[in-house]
Amino acid sequence: MYIIQNALKNVVRNKGRNILLGSIIFAIIATTVVALMITNTSDRIIDEYRGQFGIEVTIERNTQTFVDMRQRGEAAMGISITNEQFIAFADSDLLQRSVIMNSAMIYSETVTAIGQTGELAAGHGFAIAPTMQMHGNNWEDFANGHRVLVVGEMPVRANEVVISEELAELNGISVGDTIRLFGTVLEPAAAMGFTPPVFDLVVTGVYFCAAESVGTWGSTTMIRQNEVLTVADTIPGAAIIARYYLRHPSYIDAFEQELRAKGLHPIFDVNTDEHLFNAIVGPVEGMRGIVMTFMIVVLVLGAIILILLSSIAIRERKYEIGVLRAMGMKKAKVALGLWFEMITITGICLIIGIIVGSLVAQPISTELLAQQQETAQNIQDQFFAGREIAGLSRVVNDDPITEINISLGMDTMLQIILISLFLASAAGLAAISKITKYEPIKILMERN
Amino acid sequence: MSILTLNNVSYRYDGTKKNVLKGVSASFEAGKVYAIVGKSGSGKSTLLSLIAGLDVCTDGKILHGENDLKQIDRDEYRAKGIGVVFQAFNLITNSTAIDNIVLSMQISESNERDKKSFAYELLEKVGIDKETADRKVLKLSGGEQQRVGIARALAHNPNIIIADEPTGNLDTDTENDVLKILSLLAHDEGKCVIIVTHSKKVSSIADEVLGMKDGKLTSVNQGK
Numbered sequence: 001m002y003i004i005q006n007a008l009k010n011v012v013r014n015k016g017r018n019i020l021l022g023s024i025i026f027a028i029i030a031t032t033v034v035a036l037m038i039t040n041t042s043d044r045i046i047d048e049y050r051g052q053f054g055i056e057v058t059i060e061r062n063t064q065t066f067v068d069m070r071q072r073g074e075a076a077m078g079i080s081i082t083n084e085q086f087i088a089f090a091d092s093d094l095l096q097r098s099v100i101m102n103s104a105m106i107y108s109e110t111v112t113a114i115g116q117t118g119e120l121a122a123g124h125g126f127a128i129a130p131t132m133q134m135h136g137n138n139w140e141d142f143a144n145g146h147r148v149l150v151v152g153e154m155p156v157r158a159n160e161v162v163i164s165e166e167l168a169e170l171n172g173i174s175v176g177d178t179i180r181l182f183g184t185v186l187e188p189a190a191a192m193g194f195t196p197p198v199f200d201l202v203v204t205g206v207y208f209c210a211a212e213s214v215g216t217w218g219s220t221t222m223i224r225q226n227e228v229l230t231v232a233d234t235i236p237g238a239a240i241i242a243r244y245y246l247r248h249p250s251y252i253d254a255f256e257q258e259l260r261a262k263g264l265h266p267i268f269d270v271n272t273d274e275h276l277f278n279a280i281v282g283p284v285e286g287m288r289g290i291v292m293t294f295m296i297v298v299l300v301l302g303a304i305i306l307i308l309l310s311s312i313a314i315r316e317r318k319y320e321i322g323v324l325r326a327m328g329m330k331k332a333k334v335a336l337g338l339w340f341e342m343i344t345i346t347g348i349c350l351i352i353g354i355i356v357g358s359l360v361a362q363p364i365s366t367e368l369l370a371q372q373q374e375t376a377q378n379i380q381d382q383f384f385a386g387r388e389i390a391g392l393s394r395v396v397n398d399d400p401i402t403e404i405n406i407s408l409g410m411d412t413m414l415q416i417i418l419i420s421l422f423l424a425s426a427a428g429l430a431a432i433s434k435i436t437k438y439e440p441i442k443i444l445m446e447r448n
Numbered sequence: 449m450s451i452l453t454l455n456n457v458s459y460r461y462d463g464t465k466k467n468v469l470k471g472v473s474a475s476f477e478a479g480k481v482y483a484i485v486g487k488s489g490s491g492k493s494t495l496l497s498l499i500a501g502l503d504v505c506t507d508g509k510i511l512h513g514e515n516d517l518k519q520i521d522r523d524e525y526r527a528k529g530i531g532v533v534f535q536a537f538n539l540i541t542n543s544t545a546i547d548n549i550v551l552s553m554q555i556s557e558s559n560e561r562d563k564k565s566f567a568y569e570l571l572e573k574v575g576i577d578k579e580t581a582d583r584k585v586l587k588l589s590g591g592e593q594q595r596v597g598i599a600r601a602l603a604h605n606p607n608i609i610i611a612d613e614p615t616g617n618l619d620t621d622t623e624n625d626v627l628k629i630l631s632l633l634a635h636d637e638g639k640c641v642i643i644v645t646h647s648k649k650v651s652s653i654a655d656e657v658l659g660m661k662d663g664k665l666t667s668v669n670q671g672k
């Protein structure tokens with residue numbers, strides 16, 4: 001195909017001009033390569049993160065709906081989620097994972113709670129007020145390092161428990177001992193003859209807890225060292241606490257529909273807690289945003305400059321095009337030749353741009369990420385400060401992403417090639433559309 | 449049989465008011481050499497441009513055989529039907545002489561097998577040796593460029609050859625060579641050759657001489 005041959009020759013013939021055009025194309029491509037590499041890698045990391053940890057779902061009573069119902073005289077107080085529902089909710093393909101925990105208020109005649117001063121007595125509406133809590137299947141603090149098993153083993157069967165170092169020491173309990181605990185009974189129920197459930201539990205291990213052993217509001221149940229930890233089966237009737245983690249934040253609506261179908265009352269709102277997620281991937285997303293904006297600006301400005309430059313370049317070649325047309329070359333073929341020249345120049349720039357771009361992408365992203373980190377750290381600290389006071393703990397792996405390994409994937413490659421092709425064509429077409437308007441006689445006779 | 453017929457042809461350049469050609473009629477036959485003479489600015493080059501199919505006339509008709517140039521694919525006509533030697537050469541200046549010729553053959557889809565050696569031969573005929581043929585047109589003298597222009601007009605073996613002052617930059621010897629080639633093409637190969645010229649020598653080899661004045665073909669003299 002002589003058109004292509006001729007185009008290739010022209011690329012060499014017009015070296016000076018093409019080097020100028022080429023440098024601009026190169027600058028655009030190199031920037032785009034860096035930007036795309038960073039954004040695509042960021043996306044991948046964010047996706048991986050989502051896949052790994054999921055997005056926690058919160059199911060909360062809507063206060064406004066509650067108040068409205070009460071004003072309408074409807075019974076809003078008794079509406080709750082049953083244990084069966086909590087368990088049924090967990091059965092969903094939309095979830096990355098779920099954790100079903102339960103807990104019960106307890107007291108003991110033989111085990112003295114930390115901070116407990118007087119004798120067991122009635123209080124808070126109970127026949128005997130609780131002094132401790134028992135948690136089933138709640139291992140979050142072990143996962144995030146706030147609690148560590150120091151002696152023995154973790155419970156695996158019903159009626160096996162771990163207790164805190166402090167509690168063990170205070171009561172002289174060691175691994176293998178059996179302790180007796182009681183569940184609470186409300187005063188009216190006790191008056192009707194209900195007796196508290198009895199738990200005879202084997203201590204399989206002792207844990208260390210990092211939290212301060214200070215109670216709030218004078219209640220020893222709030223002291224974290226007073227928590228007896230076991231598997232969910234130990235306290236089958238106890239109130240369930242469930243945590244659901246979606247595969248993707250966008251699944252929230254579908255998940256809510258599932259819950260409603262399983263009988264979740266409208267008084268409950270179903271939401272996701274993207275805050276934590278954002279705190280972790282925030283820096284990466286921040287960097288991605290900056291890079292994206294930068295890329296778009298470069299692309300738009302670059303395209304404009306390129307179109308202007310190539311129109312000027314083509315105008316210089318008006319005469320040459322007139323000659324080709326006079327020799328009988330069809331407009332389409334002239335245009336094809338010019339487009340092919342543009343593509344060749346772009347192709348060369350693409351290769352150099354990809355090489356240079358991939359070399360500088362890593363240092364640029366490391367630098368950007370470090371800057372984002374600082375900003376994100378402040379926001380995150382504020383957010384978690386409140387949570388920790390309330391006794392809540394950070395979930396697994398809450399450290400923000402501080403390092404990403406930028407790499408050039410196939411998708412990035414394809415995007416860059418498409419963008420380059422588009423740039424070359426835009427520049428080519430802008431110029432071609434100008435030049436092919438003239439009849440050759442005009443071009444040639446103007447020169448005479 | 450007329451191969452080219454001008455029928456009351458008028459032409460006005462875009463954006464101008466005055467007609468450069470004012471009702472030109474003529475007919476050209478195969479196997480003959482025509483000379484068009486006339487003052488500078490009388491419209492000779494313009495007329496050749498229209499015959500070359502570079503534009504269509506504002507009024508009137510130009511027929512190639514039976515076909516109106518306005519109706520046919522003029523790209524095809526320029527590529528295959530006609531060879532043009534321009535007054536200003538109109539070569540691709542940053543490319544070599546040989547590339548110019550080969551490109552023209554490629555555009556006209558010439559079925560010459562070895563285009564390059566054919567082009568070298570052709571250039572040789574008009575007095576351009578291989579070393580000169582491999583040089584960029586920019587680096588050729590006016591006369592050399594003119595000869596490259598002539599070779600290009602002949603490269604695709606067209607039936608009509610039009611030449612605007614083809615010998616204006618040539619020495620007497622080369623002029624004689626070129627004229628010999630052109631008259632052989634007409635008389636032996638049956639081409640129609642139209643030459644715009646100021647040269648007496650060119651007119652003297654023409655079968656017919658036409659005079660151009662103020663956009664009109666005024667007198668038709670018998671040539672030699």
Ligand SMILES: Nc1ncnc2c1ncn2[C@@H]1O[C@H](COP(=O)(O)OP(=O)(O)OP(=O)(O)O)[C@@H](O)[C@H]1O
Pocket residue numbers: 442445446461462464468486487488489490491492493494495535
């Ligand atoms: N592109 C153009 N636009 C407007 N007018 C033009 C253009 N080209 C030529 N003319 C005008 O048309 C007229 C005829 O020009 P043309 O070049 O045909 O003359 P010519 O007979 O070839 O002259 P010469 O012997 O000097 O080559 C002149 O008046 C010229 O000024």
Ligand SMILES: [Mg+2]
Pocket residue numbers: 492493494535612
């Ligand atoms: Mg002229």
